Amino acid sequence: MHDEFLIGIDLGGTNIKGALLDINGGIIEKKEIPTLANTGPEAVAGRIAGMITELEITARERSKGVTGVGIGVPGQPERSTGDVIFAPNLYWRNVPLVKYLRRKTALPVFLENDANVAALGEQWRGAGQGSANMVMVTIGTGIGGGIVLDGCLYTGANGAAGELGHTVIEPGGPQCSCGRRGCLETLTSATAMVRMAREAMDRGVITELFREENLEARDIIMAARAGDRLALEIVEKAAYYLGIGLGNIINILNPDTIVIGGGVSRAGELLFEPLCRAARENCLESAGSIVRIVPAQLGNDAGFVGAAQLVLQNTKR
Amino acid sequence: MHDEFLIGIDLGGTNIKGALLDINGGIIEKKEIPTLANTGPEAVAGRIAGMITELEITARERSKGVTGVGIGVPGQPERSTGDVIFAPNLYWRNVPLVKYLRRKTALPVFLENDANVAALGEQWRGAGQGSANMVMVTIGTGIGGGIVLDGCLYTGANGAAGELGHTVIEPGGPQCSCGRRGCLETLTSATAMVRMAREAMDRGVITELFREENLEARDIIMAARAGDRLALEIVEKAAYYLGIGLGNIINILNPDTIVIGGGVSRAGELLFEPLCRAARENCLESAGSIVRIVPAQLGNDAGFVGAAQLVLQNTKR
Numbered sequence: 001m002h003d004e005f006l007i008g009i010d011l012g013g014t015n016i017k018g019a020l021l022d023i024n025g026g027i028i029e030k031k032e033i034p035t036l037a038n039t040g041p042e043a044v045a046g047r048i049a050g051m052i053t054e055l056e057i058t059a060r061e062r063s064k065g066v067t068g069v070g071i072g073v074p075g076q077p078e079r080s081t082g083d084v085i086f087a088p089n090l091y092w093r094n095v096p097l098v099k100y101l102r103r104k105t106a107l108p109v110f111l112e113n114d115a116n117v118a119a120l121g122e123q124w125r126g127a128g129q130g131s132a133n134m135v136m137v138t139i140g141t142g143i144g145g146g147i148v149l150d151g152c153l154y155t156g157a158n159g160a161a162g163e164l165g166h167t168v169i170e171p172g173g174p175q176c177s178c179g180r181r182g183c184l185e186t187l188t189s190a191t192a193m194v195r196m197a198r199e200a201m202d203r204g205v206i207t208e209l210f211r212e213e214n215l216e217a218r219d220i221i222m223a224a225r226a227g228d229r230l231a232l233e234i235v236e237k238a239a240y241y242l243g244i245g246l247g248n249i250i251n252i253l254n255p256d257t258i259v260i261g262g263g264v265s266r267a268g269e270l271l272f273e274p275l276c277r278a279a280r281e282n283c284l285e286s287a288g289s290i291v292r293i294v295p296a297q298l299g300n301d302a303g304f305v306g307a308a309q310l311v312l313q314n315t316k317r
Numbered sequence: 318m319h320d321e322f323l324i325g326i327d328l329g330g331t332n333i334k335g336a337l338l339d340i341n342g343g344i345i346e347k348k349e350i351p352t353l354a355n356t357g358p359e360a361v362a363g364r365i366a367g368m369i370t371e372l373e374i375t376a377r378e379r380s381k382g383v384t385g386v387g388i389g390v391p392g393q394p395e396r397s398t399g400d401v402i403f404a405p406n407l408y409w410r411n412v413p414l415v416k417y418l419r420r421k422t423a424l425p426v427f428l429e430n431d432a433n434v435a436a437l438g439e440q441w442r443g444a445g446q447g448s449a450n451m452v453m454v455t456i457g458t459g460i461g462g463g464i465v466l467d468g469c470l471y472t473g474a475n476g477a478a479g480e481l482g483h484t485v486i487e488p489g490g491p492q493c494s495c496g497r498r499g500c501l502e503t504l505t506s507a508t509a510m511v512r513m514a515r516e517a518m519d520r521g522v523i524t525e526l527f528r529e530e531n532l533e534a535r536d537i538i539m540a541a542r543a544g545d546r547l548a549l550e551i552v553e554k555a556a557y558y559l560g561i562g563l564g565n566i567i568n569i570l571n572p573d574t575i576v577i578g579g580g581v582s583r584a585g586e587l588l589f590e591p592l593c594r595a596a597r598e599n600c601l602e603s604a605g606s607i608v609r610i611v612p613a614q615l616g617n618d619a620g621f622v623g624a625a626q627l628v629l630q631n632t633k634r
Contacts (some may be wrong), residue, residue: 025479076603145569149466156571157450160604165567169600171487171558176603241488248484252462252569256475282485284495286393287477 005059006311007052007069007107010114010303013037013089016048017300020055020066021308025125027301029058041095048097049104056107063080065253068108070310072117073097079159082111110314116162118296119146120153120313121306122259126297131257135249135295137164139242139264142177142187147253152313165189169244187241190264191219196234197262205230221267238264239271243278250283250291261296268295324369324386324424325438325629328621330354330477332408333365334617337372337383338354338625341443344618345359346375354407361407369422387627388474389434389620390414394576396476399428415500427631429470431509433479435613437470437630438623439576448574452566453613454617456479456559456581459494460502464570482506484502486561504558507534507581538584555581556588560595566598567608578613585612590623 003023009018016035020028033053035044052069059066060311075087082098084090098109109185119128119136126135132151138144143165147154155161166178166183173182185190197209197220207230212219223231246258258279264271272295280288298305320340325597327334337345348368353362371388376383377608399415402408415426429437436445436453437625445451449468455461458594460482464471474480482502483495490499491509503509514526514537524547527595540548575596581588589612615622 049450147569149471152467156604157573158571158603158607160601161571163568163571163601163604166568166601168486168561169488171561180599233578244485244488248565249569251480251483252464252478252566254475254478254480256474282497284477284480284483286475287480290475 002188003160004065004067005062006057006067006312008117008304008306008308009048009069009071009267010117010300010307011035011044011071011073011090012114012303013074014226015303016044016051018048018051019301019304021305022057023312025305025308026213027305028062029055030304031055035090037090041090041092041097042100044090046104047098049101052101052107053221056105057232066107067315068110068311069105070103070110070112070117070307071097072114072115072307073111077111077113077159079111081307082109084111094258108311109316112307112310113159115144116153116155117306117310118144118146118261118302119306120309121298121304122261122296123148123151124309125305126302127259127294128257131255133253133255134257135164135253135255135258136259136261137242137246139189139260139262141189141191143189144262147247153310155280160201164245164249165243167248169198169241169248169303184241184245188238188245193217193220193234193238193264196237197230200230200234207231217264221264221270224270235267235270236274238288240278243275244282246275246279246293247282247288250279250287254287255291258291259296260293261302265295292315321382321384322379322538322624323384324363324372325434325621325623325625325627326368326386327434327617327624328352328361328365328369328388328390328407329431329620331389334621335365335368335372336496336618336621336625337375338622340629342622342625345379345620346372347621348372350406355491358407358409358412358414359417362414363421363514364406366418366421369418369424371424383424384632385427385628386422387420387429387624388414388426389431389433389624390428394428394430394476396428399426425628425632427627429472429624429627430463432461433463433470433472435461435578436465436479436576436623436624437618438615438619438621439578439613440465440468441626441627442618442622444576444611445574448572450512450570450572451574451576452481452570452572453578454563456506456557456577456579458506458508460506461579470627475483477482481562481566484562484565486558501558501562505555505562510534510537510551510555510581513554514547517547517551524548534581535583538581538587541584541587552584552587553591556591557595560592561599563592563596564599564605567596567604571604572608575608575610578612578619579612582612587589590599
């Protein structure tokens with residue numbers, strides 16, 4: 001059993017990515033198909049089951065069994081029942097995903113939130129390798145987080161831990177999608193950067209960004225690289241607030257490593273230099289002096305790699 | 318060995334409290350002597366050793382051995398060497414406490430920060446009994462924190478976890494003793510409440526608090542109970558900010574229980590009602606709906622009870 005293979009699935013709003021991995025996280029085979037969320041939950045589950053079957057065949061060709069399947073879902077799973085309580089990108093509410101999969105596979109299936117499996121993936125095979133206490137912060141449309149303590153995913157009392165994006169950093173600040181004000185993700189996500197740019201342009205600030213019809217965070221980062229003043233200010237401001245958010249996490253969790261993932265993290269030194277500075281300025285020295293803040297390494301593979309590790313976490317001993 | 322006794326010591330700036338406990342945390346004998354920090358570290362260590370010897374004699378009279386000694390120190394211990402790196406209330410820097418104790422006792426000795434042992438004590442025998450993921454927040458001159466996950470003290474990568482008082486809640490806010498601005502403890506500690514009262518009185522606000530020569534947080538709480546408007550506003554404001562700080566902890570750690578300790582927590586419903594409201598308003602519903610926010614139960618015993626539990630944490634298996 002200890003040299004059996006693992007299957008990791010990353011269920012996204014657009015694509016389903018999956019892979020067969022060996023016990024050390026080495027990728028044997030990768031697959032990717034469109035999610036087609038509009039075909040409904042049962043059809044999506046059928047497509048996942050098909051992918052699992054194909055990966056099992058590959059394992060069998062190598063005379064290996066499969067220990068189990070881990071799935072990262074873009075929302076809130078109920079681990080005990082195998083239901084997906086809520087996945088806004090898929091328009092899912094209370095979908096019995098594991099029950100659907102049971103019809104097609106006898107393998108044990110484990111669900112976890114996608115930000116959590118990405119953290120697990122980076123800790124196992126990516127930027128967090130060898131870390132005992134790691135936090136991953138994913139900066140995209142929103143801000144997600146995952147916490148790995150002593151090599152195990154930490155999910156809290158009812159699986160809701162790691163919601164770093166909704167920590168309040170500026171009471172009374174910008175309105176957040178969660179209903180509160182001044183959450184970290186209103187001050188530093190891709191969405192927040194675009195909002196800051198629009199507000200400045202509405203105030204009449206002159207910027208290269210005027211040229212962009214559908215302004216995205218990546219345009220702001222490119223303009224900042226080209227020296228656009230407004231874009232530079234926005235990146236600096238996002239880094240400042242993210243630094244405060246990270247400083248708070250460092251003060252609370254004293255991690256040895258913080259991994260920054262997601263599109264915005266691709267801004268490179270432009271973001272990392274002011275970010276690391278702000279993070280260390282906003283926490284106590286003893287914790288701040290030892291934490292490494294590093295970019296994610298696995299990119300889009302983090303999800304299925306972490307999902308495969310989830311199988312090991314749930315089947316050890 | 319499994320029915321041997323434990324010794325817990327709570328080293329404070331004013332008093333040394335200690336106790337002999339059974340394996341279930343039942344108190345066999347309690348002791349308290351003045352610290353006399355001005356006599357120097359070696360003399361203080363000698364007084365602790367004397368207390369340990371007396372408690373060992375009591376154990377022997379009951380035909381029991383002692384598994385070890387846990388000590389909560391008001392500062393930063395180096396667990397591996399047994400040194401106290403820094404303890405401002407004792408004027409200690411790099412004091413080899415365990416080495417000093419070695420001269421007088423052969424028992425294993427374990428050091429931990431006092432906020433951490435208090436959390437451990439409340440989780441073992443106090444308000445956090447039965448909790449799997451508990452955070453204790455102690456509100457006094459400053460704000461301390463301790464985190465207990467899966468029944469084990471969580472101290473982070475280099476023992477600095479749980480510094481909730483220095484999470485930044487209001488960037489650019491009031492100056493903190495740590496050098497930063499807007500830390501939780503500048504907005505909601507006993508010290509912060511007194512500062513807010515003084516500022517208001519300097520602005521000419523009429524209040525009962527004028528009568529107090531050496532204004533303390535307890536005076537503000539008493540005046541609030543008696544209906545003083547300024548005092549009520551200050552308690553409400555402290556609860557508001559503390560609620561934001563707790564909301565952030567709930568979003569990050571998703572604990573099942575938060576225990577509030579320290580002098581300010583004795584304000585009772587006056588503080589707890591607005592505090593619980595603000596905490597739940599400042600976190601996501603899934604985590605906020607399940608967390609219990611409760612006052613500490615062990616009072617001054619939490620330190621030595623938790624210190625005794627520390628022995629079990631360090632000697633199991």
